[in-house]
Amino acid sequence: MTYIIENANILQDRMITKTSLLIANGKISSLKPVYKRYRFIRMNAAPYIMTPTPTLLLKEFPLHLSFQETKAYFIEEFILKGCTTFITLANVQQEQALSKEIKRIKTRLLNSPIDYIIGVRIPVRLLTPSFLRSCKREKVPAIFVEIKQVDELYKLPWGWIREAMFPFNSPLVPLFINDDEREKNQMKSEWRKVLVKEKIPSINDELAENEPIPYSALTKIGIYPKKSSLHQGSGLSYNFYLKSREIRNIEEVELFHYHRHMLVITVHKGEVLRANDYLDFRPGYGEHVKINTPSFYTS
Structure with missing residues (x-):
């Protein structure tokens, strides 16, 4: 299934970037400010702060x-x-x-x-x-x-x-x-x-x-950018926090520690694990992540 997450407020390095994500087969196909000509189903993420799952x-x-x-x-x-x-x-x-x-x-x-x-x-x-x-x-x-x-x-x-x-x-x-x-x-x-x-x-x-x-x-x-990342080609795992004035110039670790009550949606590899009070426990859905090249992205 292909769809668009539009108006996403992605938090990274204490800055929020507004972008849209084209999702295909459970992965991020591309990211752009806006997708005007596409006719896929759209999900409006404007009410949320979006972060990679830690x-x-x-x-x-x-x-x-x-x-x-x-x-x-x-x-x-x-x-x-x-x-x-x-x-x-x-x-x-x-x-x-x-x-x-x-x-x-x-x-x-x-x-x-x-x-x-x-x-x-x-x-x-x-x-x-x-x-x-x-x-x-x-x-x-x-x-x-x-x-x-x-x-x-x-x-x-x-x-x-x-x-x-x-x-x-x-x-x-x-x-x-x-x-x-x-x-x-x-x-x-x-x-x-x-x-x-x-x-x-x-x-x-x-x-x-x-x-x-x-x-x-x-x-x-070697875990990043394989996991805990939102970029072109990555799997679709993310959190949605309710957007508020207190969540603006903030780091992801602060969000994790002090604003957990604002966390409303967790998606893992394209599947919803948690949405408000709904929780889907899937035994065996996780996998052993094999790291092929540690330290590859460091000098």
């Missing part, structure tokens, strides 16, 4: 829940928040367990109603050329590394690590495991210095759970 980080998905508990979890933690994609982590303690842990998560998420990405979480001792080559074979898009002491960063063979990561280049994401704020700040500072100096694909800061992942991190992981 991608959230959930470090450990509760795989032990029953079906009804899992359903309630998806609804409360994702769908009612307008989220249609999330990244979760396989906790890997031994290199030989990598494939098994990823497969275990994929199996338990077969009934997911929304899309998901699987990264890995490892202790710093597993950051070896051999393990990184295994990650390349499994196409792991992000490697979350637990850092407990700053000295751990100086003991790693960074040259071999950089060589082993190429050309897939999954970014390393820090997890600073230390309650001492002073030491934690030192670890953050040294993480940035060392990885920039060694030219290692990485994300500078920890990623917060249960809030939209910043576009800079989504881009490095």
